[in-house]
Amino acid sequence: MPETPTLVSAAPAGDWSSIGQVVGNASTSEFSFVLKSFRSRVGDLVAVKMDVPSSDYRGKNPTIYVWGRVTNITRYNPFFPYEAAQELAEEGLNLRDTILSDSRDQLEATVLILGCTPPDNAKTVFPLTYPVQPAATVFYPPAAWAKELLAGSLTGTPLQVGTLIARSDVDVNLSADRLVSRHLAILAMTGGGKTVAARRILRELIVAGYPILIFDPHGDYLGFSQKQALFADRKIKLFFPYLTMSAGSRSIVEKLIAKMTQGISDPQREYIAELMAGIEPRAGTPVRQYIGSLLAELGSRISAPRDKRQLPTMYAVRRALNQVDQYLSRMELTNDRMRATFARKGLTGFDQLPDPNGSPEQIIAPKQVSILYLGGYDQLTQCTIVSILMESLFEHRAAMTDAIPPFATFIEEAHTFIPSNREGAEDAPSVDTLRKVITEGRKFGTGLVLITQRPSRVDETILSQCNSFLVLRLVNPKDHSFVRSVMENMSDADARLLPGFGPGQGIVSGQAVRFPLLVQIRKDDDLMFTELGDENFIEQAQKWKPPAAAAGRASSREATKKLAAIPTRKAKK
Template identity: 30%
Template sequence: MSRQQPGEVVGFTIDNATPSIVRFVSTNPPPIGDYVVVESPEGYVLGLVERVGTKSMTLAFMSTAFDPRLIERLGDELRGDVYFECIARLLGRLEDLKLPRLPPLPGARVYKAPRAVLEKVFGGKEPYYIRLGVLASRPDVQVNVNVNMLVTRHTAILAITGAGKSNTVAVIVDRLVRIGGTVVILDFHGEYLASNLGGGRVNIIEPRLNPRHLSIAELMTLLGIEHRFYNQERVLRKALRRLEQRSVHTKGFLDELAEELEKLGTSRREEVTAINAVINKIESVKDRYSDILDDEAADIVARIRPGYANVVDLSRLDRDAIDVTASHLLRKVLWERKLHKLGVKSRLPYPILIVVEEAHILAPKDEDTLSKYWLARIAREGRKFGVGLMLVSQRPKTLDPDILSQANNLIVLRIVEPSDQRYIQAASESLTDDLVEQLPALNTGEAIVIGPLIRVPALVKIDKYPGPLGGSDIDVVAEWQNHMSQESEAEESTIEDVLSNLM
């Protein structure tokens, strides 16, 4: 950029600046989250305003033990000599967004960042960029995010309930599908089943699993066989090996498995007890999970449609069934993408983004689950094979820290709990103390966005997804009144029927 002044002067730098942080004073400060351009020995540098505080020249020369009566008498005089002290984080030189090596000098001019500069920084054309929203401080500036970085570097969307997580997911998925992207959503609450994502390109995947395709760990989870039940695990493995040798299958998988267990010859009392226990658990599983276990079910990966929002409906399952279904899908997806990378025929010859709702349930901090193992594998290896993760949670402090730290992109909406704030900050070097302080004050739908998906950190007002979502708040009062109205009409109708019969 030329040395021509970039626009309106809003302040002047003071001492103790560094190549990454600058303080400046102003009588007409930009709001927190806005952008400024600062003069420096290396040219103009873009900065993000992270703190704004008031100062009074009169009070600066007074004792710190302020007398309220004196402050009251000074009144208008104090308001007349107020100025603002601001802190801006320097993001990079305008020409290349690389941090300068020298700090701005005291007295350097600070300008309000021109719209043209911000449009260049936050711009980008489809299909390599999609729109996320607008700058909260500049609604006339559109914010686009890098699709490749969004998928390959993994993303976490974190917020308290009702802050806009589901809306954010819907906006991103809708726009990815519209450019031909393939997304799988692990939907815990049926929020996306009736959605119109991608203009109607929604593929509902019912959680029906072929038990013959389950891993031993997945089968043990459904059966309720913990690893400490080593006798039960041992006889189950023996029966599975015998079942694999069968060339003809005349019954369902679970019935055949029970037969093989009964055929296991043993004189050891503990094994006999274990065999009977496993057979009983098989009978229980047949009743408990009859709606998800199906010997005729196609492989779950084969039901993924390219260029669609593939919604896996987990809303009717218990926690073990959810864990098994998610683990099975994650394992299969990673395997198929590895096959493709090796040049072997694969059912997933295209990259895929997996959205994990309620990520703290599938990957808890202090508990091992099947899904947690595969989420960790994908978090570490997925970038190489074109498998991206989008972790969504309202309880970040209970989410496994190793998996969360692999999410290089953060979209953090309103977070009130200090322990959650500290936990998120510990997982991301880019989330500064000043940005963390803004989290409780964010409005619904506003988010701090940082990471490779965006050129510089931004406070973004996420677009409102126009279609229906199950996660939206219901109008409680309206539904109560509607129900009472229907009840009243039903009572009146009943009275009329009784009177007509009497007459």
């Protein structure tokens, strides 16, 4: 009988069970063992009790527990050779009609060593420096021990995201402090569960009262406002982009011109500054209204120039201002349509986005979630809004003025806002802004959570700055290789699991957890948004009827065709 690990009063209780024996060559990083049938699965935590040399090599050899995660299991039957299978297939025989055995399967599991602990404290983990003993007994640890092992390095508020894939009785928690300060990337293909994972993390942060800003291009998170009752005194606010002027500040117009145009020369920039200096904006003045005032003044100057040599510069400035005005006009029109569409679904309560320079506290506040819906806008407009807003908020944090508290920003469809160079990063104004935030945000309490279904299209420098990763199902080979390049601690065995994950299953690793783990994300059914579900376009097309005016025009066209088809009588000679 294998020796069961001895529990002391300081260790968590629970029953240990033997599930196999170590075989083959064992090292300080990996070992294999023959597994009893139906006693473990890939992703399970296992432990081996063994002695290691004392620190001075003269004292009593201390006993430790070596902890590992099952990364692979192979199954074979030595009593059923290939030749027998070939013969059965060729002759069409039933295995039961032969003397061959189909019940002598052997399971061999490969284990990645996570570290080792003293026998009385699963929280204190240190690296293994002596190889695992062959023929040692492998144990299946109780849930209490596994939980203590995983929770040992968590500081501050834990965020409960799910359980181990192989053990529903062992919770997986993330360190909230490390998540919001050192950035997280959630990577998964469509349908892989990235939005479910993001909602789970959001829920935990909302309960903790942490300030949150969400950039939502598709409306995936708007339904949080419908679940306000689930979050007690927390505020969930919906915003649509609406840019206004701050008192005495004209920088927003300069930023719009720089980000929405192909760029202007130094003389043109100086002329714009001189033009704006003569028109003082008032707080709350819409940016388009202020640009209209600039265009009116510029038109007067062009019609009666004091120096005709400045006409080329004035024309260039007018083109730039008109281009910005057209972009903003399109944005406002989309806003009107968006609000009308969501109002028909019962989702109301959208507010204009407050001025991030003059009123940042209306966007970022304790116990508040601010969701900025960006649906319907082209990529340039979305990136410009994100760039301007994040620049302003980050400047408030970097200035240490206490205008706003630390906050976390969730960026859905991150490949839109931080595309790689081959995807056109030069056309996305938000790239430089978010690169600065993710590089320096840790010092100023400005964390990012990047969510994308195409990680290979994201700027590699920015994604590699994330200290934690939650990777769910990925099938695209380019995404596989890219994730491996930015995740230093992803093993080959873990990478091979990515295509086979089910919805909500994945690998979490980095500073937010103690070890890389296979996790089953908890699905929050009470946060499902029924009114904002997938559209049934087939049903809509089947029930669609043209408007009355369009139907009238169609009838008129049909009548014209019928008349044209009637043969005309030839005139008599």
